Amino acid sequence: xxxxxxxxxxxxxxxxxxxxxxxxxxxxxxxxxxxxxxxxxxxxxxxxxxxxxxxxxxxxxxxxxxxxxxxxxxxxxxxxxxxxxxxxxxxxxxxxxxxxxxxxxxxxxxxxxxxxxxxxxxxxxxxxxxxxxxxxxxxxxxxxxxxxxxxxxxxxxxxxxxxxxxxxxxxxxxxxxxxxxxxxxxxxxxxxxxxxxxxxxxxxxxxxxxxxxxxxxxxxxxxxxxxxxxxxxxxxxxxxxxxxxxxxxxxxxxxxxxxxxxxxxxxxxxxxxxxxxxxxxxxxxxxxxxxxxxxxxxxxxxxxxxxxxxxxxxxxxxxxxxxxxxxxxxxxxxxxxxxxxxxxxxxxxxxxxxxxxxxxxxxxxxxxxxxxxxxxxxxxxxxxxxxxxxxxxxxxxxxxxxxxxxxxxxxxxxxxxxxxxxxxxxxxxxxxxxxxxxxxxxxxxxxxxxxxxxxxxxxxxxxxxx
Amino acid sequence: xxxxxxxxxxxxxxxxxxxxxxxxxxxxxxxxxxxxxxxxxxxxxxxxxxxxxxxxxxxxxxxx
Numbered sequence: 011x012x013x014x015x016x017x018x019x020x021x022x023x024x025x026x027x028x029x030x031x032x033x034x035x036x037x038x039x040x041x042x043x044x045x046x047x048x049x050x051x052x053x054x055x056x057x058x059x060x061x062x063x064x065x066x067x068x069x070x071x072x073x074x075x076x077x078x079x080x081x082x083x084x085x086x087x088x089x090x091x092x093x094x095x096x097x098x099x100x101x102x103x104x105x106x107x108x109x110x111x112x113x114x115x116x117x118x119x120x121x122x123x124x125x126x127x128x129x130x131x132x133x134x135x136x137x138x139x140x141x142x143x144x145x146x147x148x149x150x151x152x153x154x155x156x157x158x159x160x161x162x163x164x165x166x167x168x169x170x171x172x173x174x175x176x177x178x179x180x181x182x183x184x185x186x187x188x189x190x191x192x193x194x195x196x197x198x199x200x201x202x203x204x205x206x207x208x209x210x211x212x213x214x215x216x217x218x219x220x221x222x223x224x225x226x227x228x229x230x231x232x233x234x235x236x237x238x239x240x241x242x243x244x245x246x247x248x249x250x251x252x253x254x255x256x257x258x259x260x261x262x263x264x265x266x267x268x269x270x271x272x273x274x275x276x277x278x279x280x281x282x283x284x285x286x287x288x289x290x291x292x293x294x295x296x297x298x299x300x301x302x303x304x305x306x307x308x309x310x311x312x313x314x315x316x317x318x319x320x321x322x323x324x325x326x327x328x329x330x331x332x333x334x335x336x337x338x339x340x341x342x343x344x345x346x347x348x349x350x351x352x353x354x355x356x357x358x359x360x361x362x363x364x365x366x367x368x369x370x371x372x373x374x375x376x377x378x379x380x381x382x383x384x385x386x387x388x389x390x391x392x393x394x395x396x397x398x399x400x401x402x403x404x405x406x407x408x409x410x411x412x413x414x415x416x417x418x419x420x421x422x423x424x425x426x427x428x429x430x431x432x433x434x435x436x437x438x439x440x441x442x443x444x445x446x447x448x449x450x451x452x453x454x455x456x457x458x459x460x461x462x463x464x465x466x467x468x469x470x471x472x473x474x475x476x
Numbered sequence: 477x478x479x480x481x482x483x484x485x486x487x488x489x490x491x492x493x494x495x496x497x498x499x500x501x502x503x504x505x506x507x508x509x510x511x512x513x514x515x516x517x518x519x520x521x522x523x524x525x526x527x528x529x530x531x532x533x534x535x536x537x538x539x540x
Contacts, residue, residue, distance in 0.1 A: 195535065196531075196535065197532060197535065242532070242535070244536070244539075304514070304517075304518065304521075305518050305522060308511075308514040308515055308518060311511065312511065312515065323492055323494065326492075326494045326497070327492070327494055330494070330495075330497035331497065333497070335497075335498050335500055336500060338497040338498060338500075338501065339496075339498055339500035339501040339503070339504045340504055342494060342496060342497055342501040342504065342505070343501065343504035343505050343507065343508055345488045345491070345492045345494055346484045346485075346487060346505065347508070347511065351511075356531070358522065358524065359531045360530040360531040360532075360533060360534035361524040361534070362522075362524075363531065363534040363538060364534045364537060364538065365524070367534075367537075367538035368538075371538070397500075398499075398500035399498075399500075400499065424531065424535055448538055448540050449535040449536070449538045449539050450535070450536075450539050451539070451540055454540075
């Protein structure tokens, strides 16, 4: 067994004993082994990381822990491509608050990981740096946009990784690659120094091998940041203390509507089975109608498209050909959505959240859905850039859009949500269980996910490539 | 339909100085009709159209 196979919690014990250099070498070796097949990393700075590892302290929450993150977290003086040709040579002058917090806790960064171009697709396709490939089967999507984070964590090339989630971009690669990914409550984690995609719905959060490791990461990065006025002043609870395994009386609702009923039967069965595991620990499972879904789905699309078009307008004027064809076309059309629609979509967000929370969380504590409702598609079957260039059939777009249909609503609502592996489909690809909770109740998500992982071993299985 | 696409693309060019980057952009522009339809269909269906935004306040209020 390699040190790279350790969970983050176990790696911390090694780091505390002065094992930073050994942990780094194990990760570098694993990454070097899988990179030709997975294309999980965009850049690796082994020498700089070795220099840092040699002088790492043995204290802090992440003592001497080498980490690799989605390549959109700014680090002063280091490359940050945002997965794009346009930012291929971008070198930020500031460091993201979350990176600073991870470093203060004792970790250091050794690689920037592949991602969808500008975090703008749910599959992980990338025309600029090449697709990241699923470690369970390289023909299949990794999920996006934090594709490299999902693949690298699954393959044992990093103990955990920061992803970002605007419409599912942490949860989708977590589901597709068989790891655990947590999208925190909107405003829970600072976004200073993180590439913006849609500022109303962007979230920074962790992917890791299990819920406990996500809790460790969230504990370090959560909390108000004076440099990001949009971050909440809500106190940060002790997430590790929440991992009691006790879910007695926890009310879990499985939606009666499309989030569940439109899912593939294999996926539905896996979700039902996962809920049964929690029920055996004392959770109470029920069916629930989720209100306002049409409004939520309409408004989330308007907000993300307008904000994306706004952020990218300057490059769309002069460098549109440097985007992948599908992304350029999507950004282009977003420019036509009127400001009145955008303001209306945002102005109703609070009222919709209030109404949704009152109705749903009066009945249940958690919502359980498939993260990805379909069987995991192949990269070829969802290659919208080929379709944008006139190849393939219209089914490509439908399959592409279907990937994130269950995750996007929670971004509009700002609710925390976690995805964890709850089995494998008939193609041998992971199936993700998504749990969503009240605002700022990440602790209950982590508790439920950890309880599930105490009784199952899906999260600890490694793909053959590792 | 052709008028809708042409008019919308003219507006994008006028307001943003951006031209269609590829043929797929025309299809996405055409698809904006669906966005309009979905948005307008909500107009009379929601009971809180006059509420102020206060999303951050709603997050705090919806806590356990």
